[in-house]
Amino acid sequence: MDVTETQIIAALLEFFDRQDTTDEDFDRLALLIFAYQFENNQPYRRFAAARGRTPLAVRGWRDIPAVPIDAFKDLTLSCRPTEEIEHVFMTSGTTRGGQRGRSYHPTLAVYDRSMILNFRQRFMQGLERIRMGILFPDEQAMPNSSLAHYLALARRECGTPDSEGFIDEAGLATARLLAALERAEARDEPYALLGASFSFVHLLDELQRRGRHFALPPGSRILDTGGFKGQSRELAADEFYDALSAALGVPRDRCINMYGMTELGTQFYDWGNETCPPVKSGPHWIRSRVVNPLTGQDVPAGETGVLVHHDLAHFNSVSAILTEDAGVVVPGGFRLLGRVDGADSKGCSVAVEEFLKAARG
Incomplete structure (x- = not known):
């Protein structure tokens, strides 16, 4: 079933206001938003399809493929055509020679x-x-x-x-x-x-x-x-x-x-x-994982890896983001341990290369 931007926004605002949401509720909305992004965000669609992660194949939010955060500096990731976007947030450009990542918001509601x-x-x-x-x-x-x-x-x-x-x-x-x-x-x-x-x-x-x-x-x-x-x-x-x-x-x-x-x-x-x-922790519309950046798989409980955030509020772009931040999951949230280094840093770089290769087709 096709879903419109208006329907996504209405579902999100209703979900934010609820106090009784369950894991199943989060999964249901995450899958709906993934289907919308898969349909309307072509670089993300190519990347997800190359990994066999289609709306028919994905069963829960943890299976939705995460985009490396550095890719926002190289590709336009927006479901709405950017010429129709009124609000664009940009990163500071302190890395990558001043290249700035962009996040496109058709509404700030x-x-x-x-x-x-x-x-x-x-x-x-x-x-x-x-x-x-x-x-x-x-x-x-x-x-x-x-x-x-x-x-x-x-x-x-x-x-x-x-x-x-x-x-x-x-x-x-x-x-x-x-x-x-x-x-x-x-x-x-x-x-x-x-x-x-x-x-x-x-x-x-x-x-x-x-x-x-x-x-x-x-x-x-x-x-x-x-x-x-x-x-x-x-x-x-x-x-x-x-x-x-x-x-x-x-x-x-x-x-x-x-x-x-x-x-x-x-x-x-x-x-x-x-x-x-x-x-650190967030509200009920965002979830976090700690993964091995090369495999995308969760690391064993208590071990340090790279943080992945799945944010339903980032609906117009991609909701699942592979960061460059090290962390460890603990009861009640996660501990942020700074920027990744060593093997994890190399793993993030490889993840960016793989994303760009698949997304550009």
Whole structure:
């Protein structure tokens, strides 16, 4: 049975709002979306067919073939013709000589609902709104950045009217940020800082240079994401969260890391960073596996491999993504162990070559 984009979107929005979903429900929707992608995304269809993975042959979400994340830099992966796409998120281009992966969204209704439902549960944790400081450029400065959109959405839907952004064309607006932190300390109202991990390193360096530190009110929280990517000095996770807690007075269990990527429509969170690496997990519309990248098969329980995410929210492209991140499955989610290296790194490169060969026909 053919399924339309409109039907897929309606099914997803209904699925997001449900609290009683089962493994069978996830499989049913995953297979429906795979059939839609197989029919409408021609490079993916060729790759899946070459592996014998057709809608008639696949029985569950674990059998749906995953696309190596690097392939998004080489091929257009979209079910809707790209000339009809209004929203395109692009990767930063920090690797592969500036080549940028692209994720095509015919509507942001699915992405936005996925983000807000998850964000409210995992970051807001019962608060309706909180005053926010944003340490990342806005959507006007970075219109193709999924993170800029994510943070703008967080501010609009969950921030108070006096929330502010503190990155402009000159960089970190230190004076305004320090004034905002002073006000937060004096008001005794919870405050949230959200932004790229490397922006927090710049803030920490500036506070150390000035000999400043703050004690933000109880209930304050921090969200960082994205790592350092050569844009600041790198810190070990424990050193980073110790420094944040000491400089801003926010306990490490309120220092939350968001793990996301341009090629997904859903984010993962931990429940704070009291111990590193913490367990990360997502909502009921995303599932994760840890695999051997050469075979695509799950590694034995407790062993390290490469993370594969199956994200129903990424419906217009491909839902199953082979990342370049090492991880291990644990009760309640997975531990993120950094970028792959050694044999797994070579395995990811081979997987990209095999995908491109099959997808180009």
